[in-house]
Amino acid sequence: MNNQQPDLKLQLQDAIGARKALEQTYERQFQLLAQFVQRLSYLCKGIDLDLDNRLAKLRAELARSVDLEKLLPFIEETSQQIKLLEQRQQQEIRQVQSELTEAGRLLQKQRGLPDQLRRDLRQLLTKVEQPAATLQAFLPHLSNLTQLYQLALKAKQQLEQPDADEDRYSHICRQITLELTNLLSELSFAGKGAIEVEQIKGSLLGNLSVEALLDACLRTIGIIVRGINEERLSAEGFLLRLNDALTGVQQAVEATLLGSDKLAEKLLNLNQKIDAQIDHLGKQSQQAENLEQLKKLVIQRMNELTLSLQEKQLLEEQQRQQIQLTLATMETKVRELELEASSFRERLAEQTFRSLRDSLTEIPNRAAYDERLQLEFKRWQRFGSPLCIVLADVDHFKNINDNYGHSAGDKTLKIIAKTLQQSIRQTDFIARYGGEEFVILLPDSKLQDLLEPLNALREKIKQIPFKFKNKRVPITISFGVTELKTGDTLQLAFERADEALYQAKKAGRDRVATR
Ligand SMILES: Nc1nc2c(ncn2[C@@H]2O[C@H](COP(=O)(O)OP(=O)(O)OP(=O)(O)O)[C@@H](O)[C@H]2O)c(=O)[nH]1
DSSP states (O other), X not given: OTTHHHHHHHHHHHHHHHHHHHHHHHHHHHHHHHHHHHHHHHHTTTSOHHHHHHHHHHHHHHHHOOOHHHHHHHHHHHHHHHHHHHHHHHHHHHHHHHHHHHHHHHHHTOTTOOHHHHHHHHHHHHHHTSOOSSGGGGHHHHHHHHHHHHHHHHHHHHHHSGGXXXXXXXXXXXXXXXXXXXXXXXXXOOTHHHHHHHHHHHHTTSOOOHHHHHHHHHHHHHHHHHHHHHHHHHHHHHHHHHHHHHHHHHHHHHHHHHHHHHHHHHHHHHHHHHHHHHHHHHHHHHHOOSHHHHHHHHHHHHHHHHHHHHHHHXXXXXXXXXXXXXXXXXXXXXXXXXXXXXHHHHHHHHHHHHHTBOTTTOSBOHHHHHHHHHHHHHHHHHHOOOEXXXXXXXXXXXXXXXXXXXXXXXXXXXXXXXXXXXXXXXXOEEEEEETTEEEEEEETOOHHHHHHHHHHHHXXXXXXXXXXXXXXXXXXXEEEEEEOOTTOOHHHHHHHHHHHHHHHHHTTSSSEEEO
16 A cells, blocks of 8 residues: 555646646647737738738737637627628729730730730730639730730820831731732632632732732722623623524514415415315316217326325425424524523532632632531531631741742642541531631540640641752641630630630740630
């Protein structure tokens, strides 16, 4: 029993020591937490006056006591206040987002902004539209937008300054050249018109003055008007020839009717004559007194009758021949008309075919693309199966024209167009969008499934052994791809593909970029 007493005492001392150590640890942790809360509360200072006051009280309480029970009401109140503040902040985020978007859109509406600025602005607006957690997240966007406003202002000022006339002048020239080149690539004429179109296209590759561009525009209008007139005249000519042919047939029928009327009259007279001859023969034979007299009479009348019958046969043969002739004439006329009509039909079909084809590369042109796009878009809306748009642009194509001439450039475009067309599926659609740019529509394809085939196609183009001036010149192509999303308009989707293409170019070309 005596031995057990010191043991108990020792155990009690240990327990008291452990408890003290625990209390000290607890106090240290509480101090640490209190310090942390204090620092955090300083960070929130200045956001809201009421919150500042509550946090000050909480800090004072934390400094004074370590009793959590006493602190609880303060913590409760402060957290309520923070919740309200949070709601207010969400509202402010939405407001800043909408104000930034509005300011960006306003800038977008300004005319005469440089192309690059437009692209940057478009990208910025896409970022602004994405949800943000804090107001601070908008700060870089705000600063970007301010920069874009400054750039736009500078660009505008430059345009308005007299010494910017030169820039403005060349900007206008470039715009007209671009529009006219696009228009010409959609026109397709045979013969003289085609040669003239090619000449104008060739002249647009140089730096033309506004006067020369105006002249090119007027010449283009002339070609179009002539083309329309030619088609109109050709249609008019066909109708006139149709009218002539019908008049011819009508006259032939009338002549036949008239001829057969006359013949019928002659035949009637002849029949009456034959009847009279037979009648006369009958009467005279009764008056004959002997057989010899009768025989002479009969022979004479029979000769007269034979002559009349021969005449009748001749008349009938004439009538038959006349009808045959008329029928043959009518048949020839009808055949001629048929030939004329079928060549007219062919010309019309060819015209429709040509107006939807690009004359250089012989693949569908932009007008054909617009038509097909509408169709695919409607299908996409109705059936919901995926639809992708790919923009393809030959890299540094200007260098080919500059270094090896325009016709080398033309040949390059033809080969690339052919390679692209041969590489897509039958249900896909490719068109020359203009210049060195092509557009491909891929129904029933998901964006992620296109990366591999498009990269293979890009490699295929790179491997084409182009040779100019006895030198192997590798040519590359960049692709911008997008898939239509719910709520998309055609314009939005196209702009995304265009942005992707821009990214591919910016990242060094010869690549596939997606958006
Ligand atoms: N030979 C030829 N050239 C054309 C035709 N249409 C447009 N071009 C030329 O294509 C060139 C396009 O040049 P840019 O738009 O500067 O582009 P790029 O040189 O391809 O450079 P990146 O696209 O930036 O890689 C211009 O020089 C046009 O004159 C055409 O039908 N035939």
